[in-house]
Amino acid sequence: MxxxxxxxxxxxxxxxxxxxxxxxxxxxxxxxxxxxxxxxxxxxxxxxxxxxxxxxxxxxxxxxxxxxxxxxxxxxxxxxxxxxxxxxxxxxxxxxxxxxxxxxxxxxxxxxxxxxxxxxxxxxxxxxxxxxxxxxxxxxxxxxxxxxxxxxxxxxxxxxxxxxxxxxxxxxxxxxxxxxxxxxxxxxxxxxxxxxxxxxxxxxxxxxxxxxxxxxxxxxxxxxxxxxxxxxxxxxxxxxxxxxxxxxxxxxxxxxxxxxxxxxTGPVIVLFAAALFVLSLLFAPLRGVVGALIRHRRFQARVHRRQGLLALARSEPIHDPVTLRLLRSEGLIRADGVATEAGQDAAARAVRDEWRWEVARTRHKDTALTGRYDGLTPIESVFTPDEIAGFDRLIAEGQT
Amino acid sequence: MGAEFVQLSLTPILIGVLASIACALPGNFLLMRRQALIGDAISHVVLPGIVLAFLVSGTIAAVPMLLGAGAAAVIAVALIEAIKRLGRIEAGAAMGVVFTTLFAGGVLMLERTDTSGVHLDVEHALMGSLESLIWLEADGWASLTDPAALAGLPPELGRIAIACLIVVVLTWLFWRPLVLTTFDEGFARTIGLPVAAIGFGLVVAAAVAAVAAFDAVGSIIVIAMFICPPAAARLMTDRFGVQVAWSIAFATLSAIVGYVFAGYGPLWFGLYDAVSAAGMIATVSGVILALACLFAPRRRRLGEGRGSA
Known part of the structure; x- marks a missing residue:
C-alpha cells in the first residue's frame, strides 16, 4: 500500500x-x-x-x-x-x-x-x-x-x-x-x-x-x-x-x-482547496466559466437563427457567415442560400411571432409580460393560447 | 562612534529609508483608491516568484530574482482581476484567494527544493536581513569619497536607490493623470485619459517598489510602508500634495527610529542582542499611525464634529 x-x-x-x-x-x-x-x-x-x-x-x-x-x-x-x-x-x-x-x-x-x-x-x-x-x-x-x-x-x-x-x-x-x-x-x-x-x-x-x-x-x-x-x-x-x-x-x-x-501541512491544505476552487470556477454548472460560455454561445446561436429567418421571410440576402452556417446545418437553407421548405415554414413562424408580439405590446401595458420581448422569447411561452388567438384576430382585422 | 556608525549602521539606515520611501509613494495613491491591500497581496506573491526564478536560473543572483518576483506580482494582479470578473467575486475575497494560493505554492516549492546551499527561506523572505547589509570596507566618514571603499557597498543599496529613483521619477512625471484618475475617474475618462492603463501602471510601479524593497528588507516593511505612512499622512491634511510630503517624512522617520531602536533599544533595557530591525521599523510606523489616529488634525471624516465622536 x-x-x-x-x-x-x-x-x-x-x-x-x-x-x-x-x-x-x-x-x-x-x-x-x-x-x-x-x-x-x-x-x-x-x-x-x-x-x-x-x-x-x-x-x-x-x-x-x-x-x-x-x-x-x-x-x-x-x-x-x-x-x-x-x-x-x-x-x-x-x-x-x-x-x-x-x-x-x-x-x-x-x-x-x-x-x-x-x-x-x-x-x-x-x-x-x-x-x-x-x-x-x-x-x-x-x-x-x-x-x-x-x-x-x-x-x-x-x-x-x-x-x-x-x-x-x-x-x-x-x-x-x-x-x-x-x-x-x-x-x-x-x-x-x-x-x-x-x-x-x-x-x-x-x-x-x-x-x-x-x-x-x-x-x-x-x-x-x-x-x-x-x-x-x-x-x-x-x-x-x-x-x-x-x-x-x-x-x-x-x-x-x-x-x-x-x-x-498548511500549504498543501491551501493548495488542495485552491485546486477545488479552480475546478469550480471553470466547471460549476451554475456560475462556472465553461457553463457561462456555453450559455453565451447558445444565446448567440438563437439570435443568429432568428435574424436569419426574418431575413429569409423578407427575401433579403444573408451575408453573415455564422448565420449561413447555422441555417445550413439545420437544413433551413440550401448550399446556395435559398430557403428550403422547412426554412420557409420556420421563417413564416418567426414573422408570425413578431406580429403577435407587436400586437401584444400595443394591447398589454403590463410591462411584466411585454417586457419579456427580446426578439427571442416565443410568444407561446408568455401568453395563453386564448390570448394569442385574440392577437391573431386583431392582426386579421388590421389586414382587411 | 563615527567610524563604527558608518561601517555598521549607515548603509542599513539608508537602505531602510529608501525602501520605505519607495513603498510609501505609490502607497498614497493606493490608499486613496481603496486598494491599500494590493501591497499586502504583492508582498505575499513575491515569494513564489523568487522561488521559481531560483528553480529556473539555479542561482540567487539579483536580476533573475527581481524578474521572477516582478512577474509574479504582475501575474497575481492579473489573476485577481480575472477571478473578480469571471467568477463575479468581491475584490477582497478574490485577492485573498489569489495571494494565499500563490504563497502556499511558493512555500511548497521551497520545501521541496534543495536550497540548503543558498540563502533562501521563508523567514528570510518575511523578515529580511537589514542588519547584515553592513559596509565592511568603510572606516569612517572619509570613506564616502574613497572609490575603493565605495566599491564595497552592499549591492542592495544600489538596487534600492535605483528603484526608489524610478518610483520618484514616475510619480513626478505622471502626477497629474495619477491624481485625476484617483480622485475623479469619471472626469479623467471624459478628458480622454486611459484610466485602466494608469491604474495598472500604478500597480506595476508598486510592484517594482515592493520587489526591490523586498530584496533588501523583507516583506514586513513592504506591507507596513505601503499603508502606515500614507494613512498617518492622510490624517494630517486635506491636501494630497501635502499628504505625500508627510508620508515621506513619516516613512523616513520610521526607518531611522526603527533601526536605531532595534539596534540600541535592547541595550537600554539591559538585553544584549539586537532585535529584528524590519519588525521594529514596522512597529514604529504603527506607533506613528496610532498617534495620528488619536491626535492628528484631520483624523475625522468631513462633517463629523469634535463633539460627535
Missing amino acids: TPLFQALTLQLGYNATLVAIGAMLLGVAAGASGSFMVLRKRALVSDAMAHATLPGVGLAFIVMVALGGDGRNLAGLLAGSAISAGIGLLIVDWMTARTRLGEDAAIGAVLSVFFGFGIVLLTVIQTMSGGRQAGLESFLLGSTAGMLLADALTIAVGGALSVAAVWILRRPMTLVAFDEGYARSLGVNVRLTDLMMMGLVLAVTVIGLKIVGLILIVALLIVPAVTARFWTERSASLIWISGAIGGLSGFAGSAMSAAYADVP
Whole structure:
C-alpha cells in the first residue's frame, strides 16, 4: 500500500489520524464560518486577525517562562494569540469607525504592524535562555510534525466546538450576512451577531495556528466559501458546502503531508482547496466559466437563427457567415442560400411571432409580460393560447 | 562612534529609508483608491516568484530574482482581476484567494527544493536581513569619497536607490493623470485619459517598489510602508500634495527610529542582542499611525464634529 492510501484511510498511526481528523474539523469550521465573512464582504478582516495573533503568541511565551512554566504550552500560547487577535480586530473596527481611513487601510495597518511587532518579540525570545528551542516560528506556516497528543486533542475538540457553534448560530448569522436591514427589522441584534461571527472566526484562526499557520489560515476561511458560491444560490446550503470543501481540504491536505516528508501541512491544505476552487470556477454548472460560455454561445446561436429567418421571410440576402452556417446545418437553407421548405415554414413562424408580439405590446401595458420581448422569447411561452388567438384576430382585422 | 556608525549602521539606515520611501509613494495613491491591500497581496506573491526564478536560473543572483518576483506580482494582479470578473467575486475575497494560493505554492516549492546551499527561506523572505547589509570596507566618514571603499557597498543599496529613483521619477512625471484618475475617474475618462492603463501602471510601479524593497528588507516593511505612512499622512491634511510630503517624512522617520531602536533599544533595557530591525521599523510606523489616529488634525471624516465622536 502506498503511504498516501494509508494516510487517507487513517492507517498511519494514532497521531497522524488525530491530526487528520482535527484538520478536517478545523476545515469544516473554517469553511462554514468563513462563508459568513465572505458574504458580509469582510473576508480580509480575518487576515488582519490572523497576523495579529503573532505578538500574542510571543508575549504568552515570555509570560509563561517568566512565571516559571513551560513556554510551549499550546493552550497558553493559543490564549495569548486570541487576546492579541481580538485587540487587532477592535483596532480595525475603531479605525474604520472613528477615523477617515477606510477598512482596507485599517486592515493593512493592523496586519503589518502587529506582525512586525510579533517578529520583534520572536527575536527577543530567541535571545532568552531556552528560547531558541521554542519553535514559535512554526506558528507562521504551521507544522504538524512531532505534534503532541494533547495538542492534537486540543485542535480536534476546538474544531468540533466551532462546528457546533456554527450550527447553533446559523440562522441569525445568515440573516445578517445577507440583509442587515431585514435582519434588524426581525429583531436580530446585528451588532451582537457580528461580534459572535467575529468571535467564531477568531476561534477558528487560533485553532488553525498550529496546523495551517497564521499566514495561510485566511485561505481556509476564504477559499472554501468562494468555491461554494459557484455551486449554490441558497445561503443554507452555501454554509455547509463551504464547510464540506474546507473539511475535505483539511483532511486530504493533512493526510498527504503525513504521507510524504518535506510536504508542509498548511500549504498543501491551501493548495488542495485552491485546486477545488479552480475546478469550480471553470466547471460549476451554475456560475462556472465553461457553463457561462456555453450559455453565451447558445444565446448567440438563437439570435443568429432568428435574424436569419426574418431575413429569409423578407427575401433579403444573408451575408453573415455564422448565420449561413447555422441555417445550413439545420437544413433551413440550401448550399446556395435559398430557403428550403422547412426554412420557409420556420421563417413564416418567426414573422408570425413578431406580429403577435407587436400586437401584444400595443394591447398589454403590463410591462411584466411585454417586457419579456427580446426578439427571442416565443410568444407561446408568455401568453395563453386564448390570448394569442385574440392577437391573431386583431392582426386579421388590421389586414382587411 | 563615527567610524563604527558608518561601517555598521549607515548603509542599513539608508537602505531602510529608501525602501520605505519607495513603498510609501505609490502607497498614497493606493490608499486613496481603496486598494491599500494590493501591497499586502504583492508582498505575499513575491515569494513564489523568487522561488521559481531560483528553480529556473539555479542561482540567487539579483536580476533573475527581481524578474521572477516582478512577474509574479504582475501575474497575481492579473489573476485577481480575472477571478473578480469571471467568477463575479468581491475584490477582497478574490485577492485573498489569489495571494494565499500563490504563497502556499511558493512555500511548497521551497520545501521541496534543495536550497540548503543558498540563502533562501521563508523567514528570510518575511523578515529580511537589514542588519547584515553592513559596509565592511568603510572606516569612517572619509570613506564616502574613497572609490575603493565605495566599491564595497552592499549591492542592495544600489538596487534600492535605483528603484526608489524610478518610483520618484514616475510619480513626478505622471502626477497629474495619477491624481485625476484617483480622485475623479469619471472626469479623467471624459478628458480622454486611459484610466485602466494608469491604474495598472500604478500597480506595476508598486510592484517594482515592493520587489526591490523586498530584496533588501523583507516583506514586513513592504506591507507596513505601503499603508502606515500614507494613512498617518492622510490624517494630517486635506491636501494630497501635502499628504505625500508627510508620508515621506513619516516613512523616513520610521526607518531611522526603527533601526536605531532595534539596534540600541535592547541595550537600554539591559538585553544584549539586537532585535529584528524590519519588525521594529514596522512597529514604529504603527506607533506613528496610532498617534495620528488619536491626535492628528484631520483624523475625522468631513462633517463629523469634535463633539460627535
